[in-house]
Every structure is written in structure tokens, then in C-alpha cells.
Amino acid sequence: MSSPQSTRRIKVLVAKLGIDGHDRGAKVIARALKDAGFEVVYTGIRQSPEQVALAAIQEDVDVIGVSILSGAHMHHMEKLMEKLREYGAEDIPVVLGGTIPIPDIEPLKRMGIREVFLPGTSLRYIIEVVRRLAEEKRAREAETLL
């Protein structure tokens, strides 16, 4: 009993963590994801890891996209992953975009960040990655309770 219009759409949370008001990038991404047909919840600037984790849970999103241009990404992402684990939501894939030094990428991935987008990454690529991560998560959902 479903029609093509009513199928569940990919839902993404776009957030900025920490003391960082540079939201142009996050807004461009949010807009591009919307235009790709996704539902985007934008939580705005200066969010704490706990706010982002709880928003993602309440909205039941498929992917969390974080933008950080302040340089404090190691600290904030660590806290975000901690909060997600605390609320039993570590299965929600997290991606990060921003001015991230290349040597930080590996440690971030070890933390559990699924993908790091550096300046200059094409929107098309970002959309593709988000779609793939969302589809993988949906597939896992079918097998687990949450």
C-alpha cells in the first residue's frame, strides 16, 4: 500500500559544532541535499555535540553531516561520537566537512567518521556519499530493532 510519492525520503541532519559562525558552506550543502530530493533538518550554528546527537535521534535521520571551520574538529567530533554512543545511536553515519588538515583525516576515520569532505569537494560527490550511507543504514535497519 504505497505509492511512489509516499516512499520514505532520505533524511539528513546538517549541523555546525562549536564556536564557529561560518555557515555558508553548511547552507550550500543543505541546499544541494534538498535539491537532490532529501529532507534536510538544519540546526544552525553554535551547537553542542549533545544538541546534535539528540536532534539526530528525535528526527530519526539517516545521516549526520557536520561542518566545522574553527579548527576544533578533533575535540568536537570525539565528543559527538561519544554522545551518539551514549544514546545508542552510533549506527547513524556521520560525515564531516570543513577546513580539515590532511593528517587529521585518518584519526577522524578511526573515531568512526565515515567520510571527510575537504574544501573543493564536488556537491555531486557529497550527495552520492550521503545517499550511499543512508541506503546502507536503511538496509541495516531491516535487520535490527533500531
Place this chain on the structure above:
Amino acid sequence: MEREKARRLIELARKGNLRAMGRLLTLLEKPGQESMWILEEMASQAGRAHVIGVTGIPGAGKSTLVSKLIGGLRRRGYKVAVIAIDPSSPITQGALMGDRLRMQEHATDPGVFIRSLSTRGLKGGLSLAALAMIEAFDAFGFDKIILETVGVGQAEVDIMHAAHTILVVTMPGAGDDIQALKAGVMEIGDIYVLNKSDKPEAQKTYEYLKFALEKGDIGEQEEGWTPRLVRVSAIMGQGIEDLVNAVEDHYKYAKETGRFERSIESRRLLLVKLLAERILYNILEKAAKEVVKPPNLTDSGRIPIAPLSLALVEETCRQASTTVKGKTILDI
């Protein structure tokens, strides 16, 4: 999703598990087999929460106001849920939902649950999802459910009728008394909120609204309730207590007069109609594939509009009776 899984999710949600609540809301958003069963289950546990509808013109400051309203209600000890409705693109069906942005200060409050909902391109889909979510939040034990939507379009007006208390939000300079006279969402308020009342033109707009209310041009006078007008500046945090008082007065009135129960009844009657409409619509889509196709289209080179639509209705009814007859919600 199997029934057992849904049952366990409901159990977890009733115990306050946020992820289970989030997931159940997703299932209710997507009309389908399991959502009908979950909806039935939720509704059987609901009927207690006070539903507050917040509507008004775009840019009136609804989301900021809702955020302050959450704060005010929390100070009085209520658990608050919010359903924030934002439009989706008619072209890509995508949506950028930003209402939550203004309410994020409450994100970490365990007594607050905020959920965004996009309007979809689907007829009746918005109302169906929103009304189903009301039943769910009610069943989860929230005391106040705030339903925020742009007051444009019939679906939005319909949803507002599912609320116990309707807040219509406007702002200075949003129009004179003629605007206030126009039909639509302006007519249905129990409480009118003049937001941004720290602005210079606020006094003039306040006078207009007061006059329109006193004349009965806007707002429906009911036995025991006269629509109120409250001046607020959400961003400055002014007038919030007055607003919460007005909301609580209306709640008391609704409880005392039986309007509270009547409202729940009409909300559920609307759900019944929307759900039936959804089932029928899906059957119609299927029937259309059989009826509205090339051989039938070429009646002397012209598409026979009226005969074809009648044929479609006939086929839909035929299929509908075989689809639904003798079946329970579990088979559909």
C-alpha cells in the same frame, strides 16, 4: 517490519527511549501496512494531551515564539512535544527544514521532543502524518503537543482543526483591518498573538486587531470563550507569561466545557477520512493504469474526459470492494 518489532518499539518508547520514539514517528510518517497498525495501537493509548496549534503568516516569528512557549510550558512542569511543519519542494520533493533551528536551546531538555515534518507533494499526506504523530506523542506521555505550520492552504487549516487550542500569530505591518477580514486562517484563532510587538508600528496593528476582534470580524465567539489578543516579543522574551496564561485558560475552558473531548473526536474522525482517502487514492492510481490508457483515449481522436473519468470511478470502486471487503487492517 514485523509486528513483534513494532510492539517492542512501542514498549521501549513508552519507557522513554528516544530512539524508539523517533523510529515510530518515522513509521507513522510513511503511510503503509505497519503504520496503520501502529497508529491504531498509539491511538488506543492516547487521548490525554493538550494539542496547541500555532499558525500564521510566513515570517511572523512562529518558530521563535514556539521556542519561548516551550520554555514557558516547561516552567510549569509540562512535558512538551513539537511537530514543526515545513514546506517541501514541489519539484524535487526535497525539503530544508529550519524551524528546529530556533528551538535548539531545548534539544537537550529530556522533557522536550521536537520533530520536523515536510509537507510532501501528497494530497492529504501531510495531515495524515501530522495527525498520526499527535496520537503517538500523546501515547508517549507528553502533556502538551505543539503543532506548528504555515497557515497557507486547506490542509493546514484542516490540521489546525485537530488542535484543542489555536494560536494565530501575526506581526506589526502585516496588513490592516482589511487583511484581518480576509477569509482563511485568520478566522480560526482562539488566541491571537501579535509578535514582534517591540516594533514601532506595533501599537497600530494592535488597535486594528483589537477592533477586528471586538467586532467579531476575526475569531469565533463561543459559549464561555472570547478570543484573546496577546502582545508578545518572542525574541525579547516579552509577554510570554501572558501567552502561557492565555493558553492555560483556554485549556481549562476546553476541559470544563467538553470541547477537549469533542476536539479529540473530530481529530480522529478526520484521521478516519484521511486514511480511507489514502487507501482509495492508491487503488485509484492502480485502476488508472488500466483505464486511462491509449485504446480508451482515442475516441474519434479526442480524449473523452467525462466518460473516462466515470469509467475510472467504476473501476476504482470495483477494485476497492475486492481489496477491502472482509479484510482487517492487518491484511491491507
